[in-house]
Amino acid sequence: MIHQDILQRSMEKAQEVLDISFNLREAGVKADYLQRDDFWQQLVGEQGYMMFHPEVEADLVPEFRDVSKDDIHELEHVYNRLPYGRDQVAHLRFQVAQKLVESINTEHLLQNTVPNKVMSYIEAYCIAIHNDTAKEAKSYRSPKLSKLLVKLFGEKSETVKWYTTKCPKNLDSGLLKEWTITISILPHHIAGMSYYAAANHGGDKWIEGWNGTSCMDTKRNGIGSGVFQLVPSMRDVTMAVAYLSRSEDKDVWNPVYQARALLRVVHIHGEPHFLICRPYFTSRKTRHILIEGLKNAFPNAHYTGDMRSFDGEGVQFRVEYPKNIELEVDKEFVCPDCEGDGFMGYDQYNEPVDCETCHGEGRWHIDDSFLPYIDDHDFIIVNHDEIIFKLPVKYFASKGVDLNRPEKKPKRRFRFFNPLVGRSDVEPEPVQVEELVADIEDIRQELAVREAEVEMDAMEDWLRRAWAYVGADE
Ligand SMILES: [Zn+2]
Numbered sequence: 001m002i003h004q005d006i007l008q009r010s011m012e013k014a015q016e017v018l019d020i021s022f023n024l025r026e027a028g029v030k031a032d033y034l035q036r037d038d039f040w041q042q043l044v045g046e047q048g049y050m051m052f053h054p055e056v057e058a059d060l061v062p063e064f065r066d067v068s069k070d071d072i073h074e075l076e077h078v079y080n081r082l083p084y085g086r087d088q089v090a091h092l093r094f095q096v097a098q099k100l101v102e103s104i105n106t107e108h109l110l111q112n113t114v115p116n117k118v119m120s121y122i123e124a125y126c127i128a129i130h131n132d133t134a135k136e137a138k139s140y141r142s143p144k145l146s147k148l149l150v151k152l153f154g155e156k157s158e159t160v161k162w163y164t165t166k167c168p169k170n171l172d173s174g175l176l177k178e179w180t181i182t183i184s185i186l187p188h189h190i191a192g193m194s195y196y197a198a199a200n201h202g203g204d205k206w207i208e209g210w211n212g213t214s215c216m217d218t219k220r221n222g223i224g225s226g227v228f229q230l231v232p233s234m235r236d237v238t239m240a241v242a243y244l245s246r247s248e249d250k251d252v253w254n255p256v257y258q259a260r261a262l263l264r265v266v267h268i269h270g271e272p273h274f275l276i277c278r279p280y281f282t283s284r285k286t287r288h289i290l291i292e293g294l295k296n297a298f299p300n301a302h303y304t305g306d307m308r309s310f311d312g313e314g315v316q317f318r319v320e321y322p323k324n325i326e327l328e329v330d331k332e333f334v335c336p337d338c339e340g341d342g343f344m345g346y347d348q349y350n351e352p353v354d355c356e357t358c359h360g361e362g363r364w365h366i367d368d369s370f371l372p373y374i375d376d377h378d379f380i381i382v383n384h385d386e387i388i389f390k391l392p393v394k395y396f397a398s399k400g401v402d403l404n405r406p407e408k409k410p411k412r413r414f415r416f417f418n419p420l421v422g423r424s425d426v427e428p429e430p431v432q433v434e435e436l437v438a439d440i441e442d443i444r445q446e447l448a449v450r451e452a453e454v455e456m457d458a459m460e461d462w463l464r465r466a467w468a469y470v471g472a473d474e
């Protein structure tokens with residue numbers, strides 16, 4: 001359990017963060033909080049958070065191989081489809097792509113260079129007798145990897161998209177002491193999941209968020225309705241926050257999130273696993289450090305980005321919330337910028353100018369109910385009383401977890417046969433057994449039942465098991 005004083009201080013801080021939003025403040029939204037799942041409690045202890053330096057391996061090759069797999073298949077397919085003699089160029093293209101995948105290393109990806117082995121292979125073809133092939137090979141001659149990828153796979157291919165937008169351009173490896181990852185269940189870290197984005201505290205913008213942070217930011221989205229989701233998020237017992245900060249910004253009371261991801265714990269066959277949900281980040285490098293740092297530190301951490309590359313069957317795991325965690329809002333808000341008249345003065349032609357905040361409406365109404373914030377709707381569904389995880393079987397199999405394995409201890413039930421309603425399940429309530437026996441005996445005596453030739457065997461089987469159950473110790 002989080003120490004009472006720390007929790008108290010964090011709740012006050014959470015309220016401050018919520019009150020930054022005009023909507024939340026006007027609606028009188030109070031910060032509240034439900035104690036987290038035991039897994040998080042044990043991990044973070046009395047402090048409510050834990051910190052560590054990320055250890056990151058600079059190995060981009062598996063990701064490159066994974067991303068380019070389909071593009072290479074496509075090249076092979078094209079080459080196989082062409083009639084013999086017309087396939088020289090397609091053959092060369094496929095061969096170069098294969099050589100590239102075999103010989104590329106992380107340095108090549110970081111430095112944007114083509115491996116020497118591939119270069120000499122290409123050179124050999126430049127002097128080929130076949131004109132078209134030589135011409136094609138010459139067009140591959142640039143030592144820049146990005147150029148070769150465009151040539152081989154095309155500008156719109158997944159490989160080129162990944163290389164230009166996702167692959168980090170520089171990467172440190174080993175234990176990175178200048179960076180710190182914090183895992184926290186403290187209320188203010190959850191309420192501030194986007195308010196503490198670097199851009200609000202003198203740093204860089206988050207590049208895949210909204211408006212430099214995200215729509216959960218009480219500062220930049222203060223009149224948005226999305227921010228109401230922060231309160232149910234504080235009640236979501238499965239959720240924790242992971243953030244990356246520079247080690248000099250270690251103050252947990254004034255954090256700066258260079259990258260941030262929500263974490264959610266799910267128990268699979270009694271073992272805790274957690275999902276690293278879609279991250280927000282200032283650069284590809286900070287994203288890489290946060291995600292890889294978490295994955296390296298916790299073998300039971302699963303990044304939704306990795307899970308997404310495995311399709312096929314999924315298995316659902318459900319966590320019941322201890323109470324209804326929904327937040328209801330029904331309120332009329334008067335625009336703070338025009339004080340309700342929707343008017344902002346006159347332009348140079350003496351025409352009235354509408355207030356930008358409320359589009360000249362002067363006020364807005366929010367009548368809605370809100371649930372915790374979810375980034376990965378393909379894996380997580382949330383309701384007022386439960387959260388459901390739909391997990392991909394193949395991905396977990398690759399991590400040695402068999403999702404289809406039956407739960408260890410199925411709830412003890414026994415089947416019984418009632419001639420009037422058929423078979424059904426009954427909770428093992430020993431007190432009921434005698435009543436049921438009497439009931440069945442009555443039914444047995446009824447003429448209609450006898451005439452219908454009810455399955456007496458089944459009934460006797462049931463009686464045998466019912467008596468065995470009464471004799472059994474729980
Ligand atoms: Zn207005």
